[in-house]
Amino acid sequence: MRNKEKRNMHGHTDRKDFSADDDTYVNIEELENGAKLFRSVGTKKATNKKNRVILAALILLTILFLILAAMSGLLLRYYLTAREAISQLKNQENNCTPCPDGWKRVGSSCYYVSEEEITWEEARDECYKNNSVLVIIKDKTELDTLNKLIKNDTRYWIGLTRYPEASIIWKWLDGTQLTFNNWGEGEPNNLNGENCGEIRFGPWNDTPCTETLFYVCKR
Known part of the structure; x- marks a missing residue:
């Protein structure tokens, strides 16, 4: 304290x-x-x-x-x-280079349907001269397009041939083998060296390449 x-x-x-x-x-x-x-x-x-x-x-x-x-x-x-x-x-x-005179446009392609008859090789060469190819038909769409352009009662060369000749192998001009086809009944039968293909009233047929037919080019 x-x-x-x-x-x-x-x-x-x-x-x-x-x-x-x-x-x-x-x-x-x-x-x-x-x-x-x-x-x-x-x-x-x-x-x-x-x-x-x-x-x-x-x-x-x-x-x-x-x-x-x-x-x-x-x-x-x-x-x-x-x-x-x-x-x-x-x-x-839609605005690409117009098709040449006498050609018909379908989509992005131009087709030429001839008015003269020549052999298969001559038809092939004529198409090449015009920067095109003897028509190649790879599917039904192409076939339907072609059938609308050609006459029903006329025969036309297409870019199809036996390779080698007289064989059972068919090839298109671009070297591809035939997959889609529209052969007529009993065709191809290879009678008398029929080594080239034609479209004949719709169905396809093999016929001698030396015959003279109309033809169709595509570019």
Whole structure:
């Protein structure tokens, strides 16, 4: 216990006792204030950390948005470029070099149906002279096209021949073997060295290459 002296108006000294409880009270109050300050600082730090996380998330979302926007722009440009290229190809197909006089256009091809009769080899050479080939029929679509161009009661050479002669192998002028065919009933029968192909009223037939027939060129 501490004693403090204080003189009164009569010159006497007054003693006032202070217990240790006074100091304890002061220390607890300071501790409470310190705790409050600590909690305040901790809360502020937590708030700042939360704000930084939110800011980082916003920045990341912004970057992702910009990336998606850039990719969308590139895809749109690619789509427009591809569409333009396709359009140009279609225009080129529709506006390609016109067929020569006397030729008929079907799709992107030109066909020439002769008005004179010559041998198979002569017909082949005439087509070559005109930058074309004695017609090759690889599928039914080509056959249907050809049947619309020729006369039903007329025979025409086509670019089909036995190779080698008198064999059972038939090849087109481009060297490919026969796959699709439209042979007439019982044909080809190879009577009298029939080594060249003709279209005869629709179906095909083998006939001697030295006969003279009309012909069809394609370019």
